[in-house]
Amino acid sequence: MKIFITGADGALGKEMQQILHKNSISYVASDLNQLDIADFKKANETLLKHRPDIILHFAAISNVDYCEENKDLAFHVNALGTYGLAIIARKIGAKILYVSTNFVFDGSEEKSYAEYSQTNPVNEYGKTKLLGEHYIKDICDRSYIVRTSCLFSKYSKTYISKFLVAKDKPSSMNAICDLFVSFTYTVDLAEAIFSIIKTENYGIFHLVNKGFGAWIDFAIKAQELLKFKTIINPTKVEELNLSAPRPRFTPLDSKNYEFLFHKTLRPWEEALKDFLRSFQK
Numbered sequence: 230m231k232i233f234i235t236g237a238d239g240a241l242g243k244e245m246q247q248i249l250h251k252n253s254i255s256y257v258a259s260d261l262n263q264l265d266i267a268d269f270k271k272a273n274e275t276l277l278k279h280r281p282d283i284i285l286h287f288a289a290i291s292n293v294d295y296c297e298e299n300k301d302l303a304f305h306v307n308a309l310g311t312y313g314l315a316i317i318a319r320k321i322g323a324k325i326l327y328v329s330t331n332f333v334f335d336g337s338e339e340k341s342y343a344e345y346s347q348t349n350p351v352n353e354y355g356k357t358k359l360l361g362e363h364y365i366k367d368i369c370d371r372s373y374i375v376r377t378s379c380l381f382s383k384y385s386k387t388y389i390s391k392f393l394v395a396k397d398k399p400s401s402m403n404a405i406c407d408l409f410v411s412f413t414y415t416v417d418l419a420e421a422i423f424s425i426i427k428t429e430n431y432g433i434f435h436l437v438n439k440g441f442g443a444w445i446d447f448a449i450k451a452q453e454l455l456k457f458k459t460i461i462n463p464t465k466v467e468e469l470n471l472s473a474p475r476p477r478f479t480p481l482d483s484k485n486y487e488f489l490f491h492k493t494l495r496p497w498e499e500a501l502k503d504f505l506r507s508f509q510k
């Protein structure tokens with residue numbers, strides 16, 4: 230199995246490389262410096278040269294507020310870039326796995342979303358990622374769409390991951406208390422992706438750690454485990470004046486993964502414990 234990864238220097242890309250390396254699987258790791266996925270001609274040349282059996286398409290502009298402020302660029306990379314890769318995957322006979330988001334949902338109801346739930350994104354990031362899903366589904370017969378949510382990882386650039394990894398913690402921090410999500414440890418996600426791509430079980434999969442909460446629940450649990458002194462201030466999302474609107478309640482329910490693979494990702498609290506242990510060693 231020869232694998233080509235887009236977005237290989239991102240949080241999930243780096244984790245995936247660890248898992249592939251551990252399993253002695255050969256792969257080509259590509260990020261913006263090697264290949265801009267929004268450049269169709271270059272993408273076509275590159276993939277015709279490598280001819281992978283599977284494309285793990287992780288590249289995206291993943292900063293939700295940046296997407297809101299740069300709509301054209303977000304559309305170009307997240308939607309059109311994916312469109313191009315879908316066409317190329319079909320042409321070279323490769324499978325493709327595309328990573329999407331809980332932000333394809335509007336979060337207006339107080340219940341978890343299953344794979345078949347109605348999508349209705351409320352921000353540009355969600356709209357561009359949903360377009361990517363449509364391109365993949367319409368063009369590639371042999372495709373997997375993995376929707377995930379709120380990644381935490383030692384490789385992540387997000388505030389909470391960097392905060393937890395940092396040795397010196399600030400005296401106080403704000404943590405959102407009124408948005409509810411699933412959390413996902415990149416190690417668990419990358420392992421689940423690895424088990425999916427070895428099969429012909431195509432379709433949409435919600436892959437997140439079990440349970441849900443607000444970021445404040447995540448921060449409080451981490452504090453309980455790490456015993457840091459930082460004061461955690463409950464903060465409403467509207468106080469943060471973010472550019473992009475956020476859906477209020479978007480936990481994901483992994484029905485298809487459970488049905489086909491008879492397993493779930495462990496509860497996020499257990500994954501968090503492992504994550505904290507991983508950089509304390």
Ligand SMILES: NC(=O)c1ccc[n+]([C@@H]2O[C@H](COP(=O)([O-])OP(=O)(O)OC[C@H]3O[C@@H](n4cnc5c(N)ncnc54)[C@H](OP(=O)(O)O)[C@@H]3O)[C@@H](O)[C@H]2O)c1
Pocket residue numbers: 235236237238239240241242260261264265266267286287288289290291292306310328329330331358377378379380385386
């Ligand atoms: N992080 C989350 O909580 C989350 C939640 C749900 C879904 N997802 C999705 O999961 C996937 C992986 O997320 P992640 O957290 O690993 O994201 P990430 O850390 O931002 O990694 C994405 C990588 O793609 C690169 N990239 C951006 N534009 C590109 C382009 N035009 N061509 C090639 N590479 C490009 C980025 O480079 P730069 O850093 O230089 O931009 C970055 O290295 C993404 O598709 C994201 O939409 C993430």
